[in-house]
Amino acid sequence: MSVSLPTRLTPPGRMTPFRAHRIWERNYLVYRRVWKVILTGFFEPVFYLFSIGIGIGELVPEVPGPGGVPIDYTAFVAPALMAASAMNGTVLETTFNIFFRLKFEKTYDGILTTPMSSRDIAIGEIGWALVRGALYSTAFFVVMVAMGLTVSWWSVLTIPGAVLIGFAFGSVGLAATTFMRSWQDFDLVSLVTMPLFLFSTTFYPLDVYPPAIQPLIRLSPLYHGNEMLRAFSLGIFDWTLAGHIAFLLVMGLIGAFVASRRLDGLLRK
Amino acid sequence: MSEPLVQARGLTKKFGDFLAVDAVDFDIAKGEAFGFLGPNGAGKTSTMKMITTVSPITEGKLTVFGLDPTVEGRQIRQRLGVVPQEDNLDMELTVAENLYIYGRYHDMPRADIRRRITELLEFAQLSDRSESPVEPLSGGMKRRLTIARALISDPDLVILDEPTTGLDPQARHLLWDRLYRLKREGATLIITTHYMDEAEQLCDRLVVMDKGKIVAEGSPRQLIAQYAPREVVELRYPEEQMEGIGERLGWLEGGIEVLADRVIVYTDDAEATQHELTIRDIQPEQVLVRRSSLEDVFLKLTGRSLVD
Numbered sequence: 001m002s003v004s005l006p007t008r009l010t011p012p013g014r015m016t017p018f019r020a021h022r023i024w025e026r027n028y029l030v031y032r033r034v035w036k037v038i039l040t041g042f043f044e045p046v047f048y049l050f051s052i053g054i055g056i057g058e059l060v061p062e063v064p065g066p067g068g069v070p071i072d073y074t075a076f077v078a079p080a081l082m083a084a085s086a087m088n089g090t091v092l093e094t095t096f097n098i099f100f101r102l103k104f105e106k107t108y109d110g111i112l113t114t115p116m117s118s119r120d121i122a123i124g125e126i127g128w129a130l131v132r133g134a135l136y137s138t139a140f141f142v143v144m145v146a147m148g149l150t151v152s153w154w155s156v157l158t159i160p161g162a163v164l165i166g167f168a169f170g171s172v173g174l175a176a177t178t179f180m181r182s183w184q185d186f187d188l189v190s191l192v193t194m195p196l197f198l199f200s201t202t203f204y205p206l207d208v209y210p211p212a213i214q215p216l217i218r219l220s221p222l223y224h225g226n227e228m229l230r231a232f233s234l235g236i237f238d239w240t241l242a243g244h245i246a247f248l249l250v251m252g253l254i255g256a257f258v259a260s261r262r263l264d265g266l267l268r269k
Numbered sequence: 270m271s272e273p274l275v276q277a278r279g280l281t282k283k284f285g286d287f288l289a290v291d292a293v294d295f296d297i298a299k300g301e302a303f304g305f306l307g308p309n310g311a312g313k314t315s316t317m318k319m320i321t322t323v324s325p326i327t328e329g330k331l332t333v334f335g336l337d338p339t340v341e342g343r344q345i346r347q348r349l350g351v352v353p354q355e356d357n358l359d360m361e362l363t364v365a366e367n368l369y370i371y372g373r374y375h376d377m378p379r380a381d382i383r384r385r386i387t388e389l390l391e392f393a394q395l396s397d398r399s400e401s402p403v404e405p406l407s408g409g410m411k412r413r414l415t416i417a418r419a420l421i422s423d424p425d426l427v428i429l430d431e432p433t434t435g436l437d438p439q440a441r442h443l444l445w446d447r448l449y450r451l452k453r454e455g456a457t458l459i460i461t462t463h464y465m466d467e468a469e470q471l472c473d474r475l476v477v478m479d480k481g482k483i484v485a486e487g488s489p490r491q492l493i494a495q496y497a498p499r500e501v502v503e504l505r506y507p508e509e510q511m512e513g514i515g516e517r518l519g520w521l522e523g524g525i526e527v528l529a530d531r532v533i534v535y536t537d538d539a540e541a542t543q544h545e546l547t548i549r550d551i552q553p554e555q556v557l558v559r560r561s562s563l564e565d566v567f568l569k570l571t572g573r574s575l576v577d
């Protein structure tokens with residue numbers, strides 16, 4: 001019998017071990033249709049910058065920056081707004097959007113019947129949130145440059161810095177999502193991010209707080225993000241910078257590890 | 270026989286203390302269409318999920334393509350096409366994009382995927398809906414898209430968990446044709462179904478599962494010959510006579526099955542049976558004589574009707 005066997009389209013040898021980028025391909029297909037929604041993520045921090053920088057900057061001409069050097073208030077607040085937007089953007093992406101796919105649309109159940117694994121999904125989704133965050137940060141950086149808020153070439157480092165902040169919060173956000181049972185649980189998300197935004201040296205330096213409270217503020221990941229971006233933006237470096245970077249990196253790695261493990265447990269029963 | 274494509278020995282799945290699959294053994298040969306039949310909750314889907322490597326095995330041994338699902342899941346899934354019982358299409362993507370991205374998950378080159386999409390959309394009768402979102406599709410259309418999606422990577426083993434549930438007769442026959450073709454091209458099929466005609470049409474061999482166990486195994490013909498007498502007489506009585514009908518018909522030798530609306534009598538001689546009924550004056554309102562089918566095998570083995 002002469003039956004023509006179908007040609008194998010994917011020889012086994014072509015299997016790539018890294019597949020997380022397939023999730024980016026998927027998300028690109030989704031988001032190219034809703035690019036207008038993405039634009040809002042850019043405008044929010046820019047509006048904040050205009051409002052607070054221009055308004056309050058008029059009243060408060062100078063504040064002590066990193067190392068106690070007095071700096072222009074708008075230049076003080078701008079990197080922190082960039083940090084906050086990196087936090088909010090990735091948290092939004094890895095909580096609401098992922099929960100929808102995980103619990104309602106069962107998108108990942110289908111994906112796991114292909115060569116993709118739950119680790120690919122975790123890394124892919126966190127990575128996607130970072131790519132998005134990097135785009136926002138770059139746009140925000142351009143605005144900062146245009147407003148003359150960057151004094152040093154080192155300020156370019158705020159972009160990878162914002163991505164690191166996104167990694168820390170996106171990973172923990174995804175890990176948190178795996179514990180959520182209903183949409184009500186998501187009220188907790190803003191219950192965490194809102195105070196972080198308000199109390200993490202976003203609008204004023206750490207030494208404004210009473211000494212007893214300061215150690216508490218140092219526990220806030222966004223505090224480390226703010227201080228790191230401020231140091232980059234102003235080109236003022238000291239040893240504390242390494243601490244900020246390490247804090248965010250460790251937070252992100254733990255979050256990614258927990259998220260990947262928990263996702264696997266949820267999806268593969 | 271060469272090494273089986275899928276082999277299970279003492280395969281067990283527990284959810285907490287609950288035994289969903291209870292130490293089952295089976296061998297599925299390359300190129301075969303193998304069926305899993307069983308009432309709701311029998312453990313069919315749980316078994317499928319272990320084969321597709323998405324559900325960890327509790328106990329026992331399972332190999333797929335000679336590989337171990339626990340450590341080589343990725344390699345196994347690379348060669349699988351899976352139609353899950355519940356559609357899990359990507360609702361954020363269009364019809365064509367759903368096929369496209371599954372091709373990408375399988376590392377297929379874009380040009381190959383495009384070529385296959387055209388062909389599969391035609392098969393799924395969705396060519397004119399290719400740019401449509403998934404949401405507004407009818408249930409049957411979604412099902413057809415899920416089936417097309419499973420075939421995008423030209424799999425060696427296709428696992429179909431109740432593939433034709435929700436399909437109209439025309440779409441069912443179209444799918445059967447397609448599955449025949451796949452089989453002829455060398456693919457192996459695993460099918461769970463509640464439809465007896467589907468099992469009889471498609472499956473070379475099948476197992477009947479009940480409460481996590483395999484209770485019978487063979488080709489459709491073998492099973493019918495082994496478990497069901499040659500003929501079946503279906504008797505319908507008025508409602509008031511249905512009460513206690515089991516006892517009044519207890520003398521029938523081949524065995525009876527009392528269902529909600531009718532009594533099924535197994536016999537080797539339908540005419541003689543009818544004659545007896547007349548003599549004993551328990552004539553029914555309506556009589557239907559037919560050859561026994563897989564449905565009857567099922568009923569005998571599980572005590573349950575498949576059509577619910």
Ligand SMILES: Nc1ncnc2c1ncn2[C@@H]1O[C@H](COP(=O)(O)OP(=O)(O)OP(=O)(O)O)[C@@H](O)[C@H]1O
Binds near residue numbers: 287309316
């Ligand atoms: N994730 C789970 N957690 C707990 N129990 C489960 C889970 N999945 C399945 N079960 C139980 O295992 C048993 C077998 O379920 P399964 O889905 O395998 O049956 P099935 O034969 O596919 O039934 P159906 O014909 O209704 O699809 C059922 O009693 C079901 O409640």
Ligand SMILES: [Mg+2]
Binds near residue numbers: 313314315354430
């Ligand atoms: Mg099932």
